Amino acid sequence: MSVQMVAARAHENDVRASTVVEAMRLFAAHGFEGTALQDIADAVGVSKPAVLHHFPSKEHVRQAVLDEILSHWNEALPRLLLAATGSGDRFDAVFGELYRFFSNNPDRARVVAREMLDRPGELRKLLRGSVKPWLGAVAGYIRAGKERGLHYADVDEEAYLIHILLLVITATASATVTSSALETDPRSRHDRYDRELARIARASLFPSVPAALNPKKAAGDSRKRKAPR
Amino acid sequence: MSVQMVAARAHENDVRASTVVEAMRLFAAHGFEGTALQDIADAVGVSKPAVLHHFPSKEHVRQAVLDEILSHWNEALPRLLLAATGSGDRFDAVFGELYRFFSNNPDRARVVAREMLDRPGELRKLLRGSVKPWLGAVAGYIRAGKERGLHYADVDEEAYLIHILLLVITATASATVTSSALETDPRSRHDRYDRELARIARASLFPSVPAALNPKKAAGDSRKRKAPR
DNA sequence: CCTACCGATCGGTAGG
DNA sequence: CCTACCGATCGGTAGG
Structure with missing residues (x-):
């Protein structure tokens, strides 16, 4: 050559x-x-x-962009599944990997969000092949956690994960809208919404948020709760 | 005439x-x-x-579409605020009103979602004028509920409401993608995702889900929880 | 890879 | 002169 x-x-x-x-x-x-x-x-x-x-055409450019996103997703997949099996703060690990995948490159979230609106059928196929395996595996861990009493008994694992995935995508895709819509201080906004996003995902899965996962607050008296029964 | x-x-x-x-x-x-x-x-x-x-121009057509959505939103606002002040299942009432606003006409959700992506700046102004008042009022009710020990103490009211709003918009906008992505039975899919959506919003706000709001499950033994401390 | 183009269609406007 | 339009075409730009 x-x-x-x-x-x-x-x-x-x-x-x-x-x-x-x-x-x-x-x-x-x-x-x-x-x-x-x-x-x-x-x-x-x-x-x-x-x-x-x-x-060959503009359509091929679009496909190359989607392939690029998909390729990075498949690259992050092992980390995502490893995080789910690891000991310790498994939830934070999985959620963190998922969140970083989009927040590290918000354009990924925006492109996926646009595909959802523009070509729901095509994205469906893409999700079936690439997200469903991950989803099935993580859903299995949630199901196992449910039997150990860690999670709400009425969680629909697949639906929960889809909604959390959508929430992460939307939150990162529209970070400029959500944050600056109400916030004046540019420094506080990001952390605020990110923290609440993680809190929603966690609190809707775990009936009781372990104090270890929430170091920002005092453990005992910060959360008032009715006794069950 | x-x-x-x-x-x-x-x-x-x-x-x-x-x-x-x-x-x-x-x-x-x-x-x-x-x-x-x-x-x-x-x-x-x-x-x-x-x-x-x-x-006068295509741009004026877009503005008329947004005005139409905004007008219906302002029409629904009194119901939304009334639901927040009413006694009983206030959460379900407010969430239900919010959910119906978009699910009754998913095109509203899709247009808003597209505006978020296409013109974040313009949508920001629109949200400031029309969503912020509602948001501030409902956030106030959550704050009050927090002091009565009804909600998680570490909820960021505004961020919580923005995320729930985004979740409702995204879920209704992409109903075709989310549901059919994994489901085969077209009858079960809608209820499944809708129910999980409401559950996430509720469970991430209320430390304990009142049995009355969850008739599908048995009250006592369905939810195992660690005692705080 | 460039310049030079094509059939068509874009948003918008002419005269009638 | 007004209104509510029409058929035809404007200058530019789309994908190719």
Whole structure:
């Protein structure tokens, strides 16, 4: 392979990779319909036909963006399942992995949220193949925890996980709206909503929040509760 | 006013009103960018210039759709606040009103969800003026309930309500995705996810779910819990 | 990978 | 002169 060929291959991969990066950013911000191929080409710094040289059509660019997200999800999957089996704060570990997956790159959440609205059927297939295994496994752990009396007996594991997943996606996708809608201090807003998000997920699963998982509050008197029966 | 004038006025209102109806449906399904003025005109059954006679621009159609949603929200507001002050199952009453507002017309949820993604800044202003008052009032009731020991002491009222609002919007907006993603029986799916949604909202607010609110399960032994301390 | 284009369709507006 | 529209077409841009 000549030096020129290697350089060309490297350049080709650069254009391809940065097209996916820029397209994800643009699709997240303006949607698929709201993004022109020219916008992507401009962001990458090449011509529109150059983009269409790497991807047969705009639809292929979309698929590459979704594949990129899916690939990172499958990469995070082992960590997610490992977190579920590990001892200790398993809930915080799993929720943390899930939350970080989207909050580390909110564009992922925005693209997925848009796909939910634009093409529910296509996203359904994608979820069946990629989210269902994770969901089934984690649901199994919740079911086991239920039998040990750790969780509410009336939790619908799959529905619970779907709702929490949706909540994490929506919260990270719309962080700018939710936070600045009411908050004036930019520093406090993020922690506030993140903490409440985790609290909702935890408190709707565990009848009693272990004090160890909630170091911010005093253990005993902070939570008043009626005795059962 | 002549018969002809009355007829013309009525027709004018018909076109205007049904334009808003059809535009909301199309914007919900395909987004603002994904909907052509011609699509709206076709759905109404008039020409494209006819639509532009009633609305100076496509942007005005969008604003009319948002105004329609906002108007129904303001119409539902008294019921929402009344539900919060009433005796008995106040939580179920408020949550029910909120849930019905979107589930009765899922296109409202989809349009709002799209606005969150497309124009977070504009939606922020809209929320400030229209959701904040409701939010402040209901947050006040939660604060009062906290002092009476009804709720978790570490609930962030505003953040909790925003997340629940987002969850209701997302769940109703993506009902087709969430339900059919895992479920095969089309009858069971809706109730399942709706029930779990309400359960999450309730259980993350009330340390102990009153048996009266959960008739599906036996009262005493269905929920095993550690004694606090 | 570029310039130079295509059939079509975009939002919006002309004269009648 | 008004209204509520029409058929045709405007300048630009879409994907290809």
